[in-house]
Amino acid sequence: MLKSFFHTGFVVKDIGKSAKFYTEVLGMRIGERFERQGEFVEQVLAFPGAHIDGAMLDKGEGHKLELIQYLSPSSGTPKVNRNDLGAAHLAFFVDDLDGFYEETSKKGLKYNNPPASQLDDPGKVSMKACYAQDPDGNRLEFVETL
Numbered sequence: 001m002l003k004s005f006f007h008t009g010f011v012v013k014d015i016g017k018s019a020k021f022y023t024e025v026l027g028m029r030i031g032e033r034f035e036r037q038g039e040f041v042e043q044v045l046a047f048p049g050a051h052i053d054g055a056m057l058d059k060g061e062g063h064k065l066e067l068i069q070y071l072s073p074s075s076g077t078p079k080v081n082r083n084d085l086g087a088a089h090l091a092f093f094v095d096d097l098d099g100f101y102e103e104t105s106k107k108g109l110k111y112n113n114p115p116a117s118q119l120d121d122p123g124k125v126s127m128k129a130c131y132a133q134d135p136d137g138n139r140l141e142f143v144e145t146l
Contacts, residue, residue: 007056007064008090010138015053015069021135022065025107026092028057031064037072047073065090078137089131089139097128097144104132115144 012018022028037051045052051072057065069075080087094100097115105111111132118127128144 005063007066008088009066009068010090010134010136011075012067012069012134012136012138013075015055015067017135018067018069019055019057022057022067025104025109028059028065030055031058032056035071049073059092082131082139087139089141091141091143094142094144097130097142100142100144101130115142 010018019030019033023030033055035051035053037049041052042048042050047070049072050070052068052070054066054068057067101111101115109132111130113130115128115130117125118129120126125146127146130142132140132142134140
């Protein structure tokens, strides 16, 4: 029986560069850094000779983001489009999406488009959202509910 969410994992090209992005641009914190290889990792990942370097990041609210750099076998070029089966994204709540968008754009976060506003019946904005990508192409969504 499922108990709860634990983490979302992203494969990255350079663990140091990616961890820096998530801490300096998005304000997350590193909870654990690790490097793993051996029989357990080979069985879990189903790669003979698997060797990974990783980090667990969080915002202090339970759910974690795991970043994994495959040292062996090395990762290829990302080939998944936003609308492909198997494509995924990680969504974050933000307090002020317009301000967040401006601040993180200056820090180099690449957005698909500026924030979009959802209107409810009386023409009042009920939600704002936008998508971006981390340096490795992993998709991120930022949502403000009003």
